[in-house]
Structures are given as C-alpha cells and as structure tokens.
Amino acid sequence: MTQETIEIAGVEVAVVSQEECEAAEMVVCVRKGAFSPFADNVEAPCAWCGETVIFRPYAPIKPPKVCMQCVADRFLGETQ
Ligand SMILES: [Zn+2]
Numbered sequence: 001m002t003q004e005t006i007e008i009a010g011v012e013v014a015v016v017s018q019e020e021c022e023a024a025e026m027v028v029c030v031r032k033g034a035f036s037p038f039a040d041n042v043e044a045p046c047a048w049c050g051e052t053v054i055f056r057p058y059a060p061i062k063p064p065k066v067c068m069q070c071v072a073d074r075f076l077g078e079t080q
Contacts, residue, residue, distance in 0.1 A: 021060040029053035
C-alpha cells in the first residue's frame with residue numbers, strides 16, 4: 001500500500017490513522033496566548049521547557065507535547 005502524503009508549506013507530510021499518530025515522536029504545539037480560533041483547546045506543559053502549550057482535544061495522547069519555540073531552537077539550530 002502506498003503511503004498517502006499531503007504537502008503543507010512545502011513539506012511532505014504523511015497522512016496516518018489516529019492510532020498511528022500515537023506512535024509519533026512528539027506533537028508540536030503553539031504556546032498558550034498564541035491565536036487560536038477554538039475555545040476548547042487543551043493545555044499542558046511543554047515537555048522540553050515547561051511553558052504552557054495548547055492543542056486540540058483529539059491530538060494524540062501518548063506523544064510528548066512540545067512548543068514550536070523549542071522545536072525551532074533545536075532543529076533550526078542544528079542546520080545553521
Ligand atoms: Zn518548549
């Protein structure tokens with residue numbers, strides 16, 4: 001079976017089931033205070049820095065929630 005993918009902002013992203021999402025390495029989230037059109041977001045501490053992040057109630061449960069700032073610092077730092 002061919003893996004279905006979509007392109008988001010020039011990045012190829014695999015489309016997987018909710019069950020497969022539970023095996024993800026992390027869920028990248030925005031920090032609390034960032035714009036969101038939803039009133040029912042869930043809050044948790046970023047697994048790396050402890051800042052409060054927000055995410056949708058149907059996000060995978062098991063993977064650590066990590067803020068975009070931490071991901072940018074770690075991964076953009078590695079490529080520069
Ligand atoms: Zn963080």
